[in-house]
Structures are given as structure tokens and as C-alpha cells.
Amino acid sequence: MYYESIPHKITPVADATEAAAKIKEGKASSIEALSWTNENGKFYVVSDSHIDDSPFAETAVLKEIDSEFFQIDSITAAWIHTKEELTTCFVDAANNPPIERKTQLIVGESTNQMAFISCGCCGNRFRGNVKEQLEFDQDNGYGICTNCKHYI
Ligand SMILES: [Zn+2]
Known part of the structure; x- marks a missing residue:
């Protein structure tokens, strides 16, 4: 989703x-x-x-x-x-x-909503904070998981 x-x-x-x-x-x-x-x-x-x-x-x-x-x-x-x-x-x-x-439907700026996100690095699915994941400039459900953050 x-x-x-x-x-x-x-x-x-x-x-x-x-x-x-x-x-x-x-x-x-x-x-x-x-x-x-x-x-x-x-x-x-x-x-x-x-x-x-x-x-x-x-x-x-x-x-x-x-x-x-x-x-x-x-x-x-x-x-x-x-x-x-x-x-x-x-x-x-x-x-x-x-x-x-x-x-959930996030309208306007994300505050603290959580969502299932696919890691753009390793491909694992994880539950992440949407606002925090936006800093990786990802969209359509992609982000960076905690295991891969050190590669960024
Ligand atoms: Zn990852």
C-alpha cells in the first residue's frame, strides 16, 4: 500500500x-x-x-x-x-x-504517521515514520531501514 x-x-x-x-x-x-x-x-x-x-x-x-x-x-x-x-x-x-x-490517508504535511516502507537499499519491508523517511527523498513507499542508514 x-x-x-x-x-x-x-x-x-x-x-x-x-x-x-x-x-x-x-x-x-x-x-x-x-x-x-x-x-x-x-x-x-x-x-x-x-x-x-x-x-x-x-x-x-x-x-x-x-x-x-x-x-x-x-x-x-x-x-x-x-x-x-x-x-x-x-x-x-x-x-x-x-x-x-x-x-490511513496523510493529507498535507506528514506529522508522525507510521507506514510500511520498502528499504531502497536492501529491499526489506519495515514499519517507519513517514516524516523521517521523507528526508531520504523517497516516495511511493521507499525509504532507508535502520540497518542500511549507515550506508547513507
Ligand atoms: Zn535496508
């Missing part, structure tokens, strides 16, 4: 249709959380792509409930050809949200 370690900027959109259009037209960056509200609640779509993939190739759909974030779907948007099909995926997720799991 790469998005959990990235500070985001909220970009309000009218609905799932506008979110899908921005993604398929390449008009959304990897730090944007596209957000809309409807009668079913408040939703966000965020890029969950590996740094080697284009933004939103993998997309997570989140729902905010009582100021907490829950991931309700994970969509490989790169395999979906049209914005209409992607809209349908978002609408289906929002209408029938099987709550996959509680997650």
Missing part, C-alpha cells in the same frame, strides 16, 4: 465520473487524493502504483467514516481502457463498499 506513506493533497472532484476522467486523461498526479461526496458518503481515490508505474495504474478507493479512512477497493486502472468503465468501477465500489480494512 504505497499511498499510505505519501503525503497527499486533496483535489475535490464532482463525482466518480470526473475522478475517472482525470485519471484516464493523465491529469492526476500521484500525490493527489481525488475526493467527492455523495449520498453514500465521502470517497477518495489515490494512486497506489509502484514508482516504476504511471500514477494511478493501481488505484485504491477509500471511504471516510467518522474521520477515519477505510480502503474499500483496489482497482488496476491500467487494465481498464475507458473512463466510462473506470467510472463504473468507482461507482460499484462506492455503492457496495465491502470495507477491506482500515487505512
Whole structure:
């Protein structure tokens, strides 16, 4: 879940249709959380792509409930050809949200959030402080673990 370690900027959109259009037209960056509200609640779509993939190739759909974030779907948007099909995926997720799991969405500057991070040196996964890891100028879930810090 790469998005959990990235500070985001909220970009309000009218609905799932506008979110899908921005993604398929390449008009959304990897730090944007596209957000809309409807009668079913408040939703966000965020890029969950590996740094080697284009933004939103993998997309997570989140729902905010009582100021907490829950991931309700994970969509490989790169395999979906049209914005209409992607809209349908978002609408289906929002209408029938099987709550996959509680997650976090960092909005604005990171304070003290922790996230699973892959070490850019040895490749091990570790739980690290997002703000501390940003000093290594890493993104999309990469950082430097404590074992490798002495190489830096
Ligand atoms: Zn390491």
C-alpha cells in the first residue's frame, strides 16, 4: 500500500465520473487524493502504483467514516481502457463498499504517521515514520531501514 506513506493533497472532484476522467486523461498526479461526496458518503481515490508505474495504474478507493479512512477497493486502472468503465468501477465500489480494512490517508504535511516502507537499499519491508523517511527523498513507499542508514 504505497499511498499510505505519501503525503497527499486533496483535489475535490464532482463525482466518480470526473475522478475517472482525470485519471484516464493523465491529469492526476500521484500525490493527489481525488475526493467527492455523495449520498453514500465521502470517497477518495489515490494512486497506489509502484514508482516504476504511471500514477494511478493501481488505484485504491477509500471511504471516510467518522474521520477515519477505510480502503474499500483496489482497482488496476491500467487494465481498464475507458473512463466510462473506470467510472463504473468507482461507482460499484462506492455503492457496495465491502470495507477491506482500515487505512490511513496523510493529507498535507506528514506529522508522525507510521507506514510500511520498502528499504531502497536492501529491499526489506519495515514499519517507519513517514516524516523521517521523507528526508531520504523517497516516495511511493521507499525509504532507508535502520540497518542500511549507515550506508547513507
Ligand atoms: Zn535496508
